[in-house]
């Protein structure tokens with residue numbers, strides 16, 4: 001990809017600008033694609049929860065790999081199908097539409113799963129990221145704390161895709177007055193998905209002709225190159 005220094009495409013600032021300029025809640029719901037065991041693509045909507053750097057003091061950020069700091073956080077149930085898919089293959093893609101500014105952001109990258117200590121596969125998922133300067137368990141607990149009582153309760157329900165049982169009282173809400181055991185049960189199934197961007201593609205439908213910007217880092221390099229291209 002040709003480097004166009006004068007018209008650099010810094011994906012993070014660009015995405016942040018879109019988030020700031022599109023206050024509608026739907027602007028925080030990208031689609032996340034993964035690959036299943038049959039090598040078929042699967043996609044679902046997930047809620048954007050912020051960036052890893054949001055959890056790190058400014059002084060401490062200097063000692064952490066910027067690609068990790070700028071990684072995007074999602075949350076999920078550790079028992080969901082996407083977890084198994086990501087364990088098989090870390091490659092993932094995001095596609096995001098911002099209606100007010102008529103922009104599409106697409107990203108390709110890799111996803112790390114940050115699960116609770118109860119899961120025997122936790123360490124493998126974090127290999128290479130354990131000593132990167134981020135306390136992943138602290139981040140996971142902080143994100144759990146931000147969940148609504150209704151969302152917290154869903155993590156105590158039977159695993160996704162298990163039969164919906166009639167006449168069964170599923171926990172409706174886990175408030176702060178719920179027992180520590182109830183919160184521990186929910187936290188066990190609460191996982192973070194941390195998406196590291198390798199390639200970005202922004203399409204802006206406002207100018208004529210439309211503007212498409214590509215950015216990416218070469219294999220094994222952290223250096224970002226970008227170009228403006230025909231849509």
Ligand SMILES: Cc1cc2nc3c(=O)[nH]c(=O)nc-3n(C[C@H](O)[C@H](O)[C@H](O)COP(=O)(O)O)c2cc1C
Nearest residue numbers: 029042044045046047074075076077080081082083
């Ligand atoms: C608006 C909206 C937001 C959602 N946010 C999330 C989310 O943040 N995390 C998540 O795991 N699923 C979220 N879901 C549900 C997923 O789209 C999906 O149905 C679920 O995660 C199961 O996917 P899987 O079987 O591919 O793992 C959301 C769905 C909608 C419609």
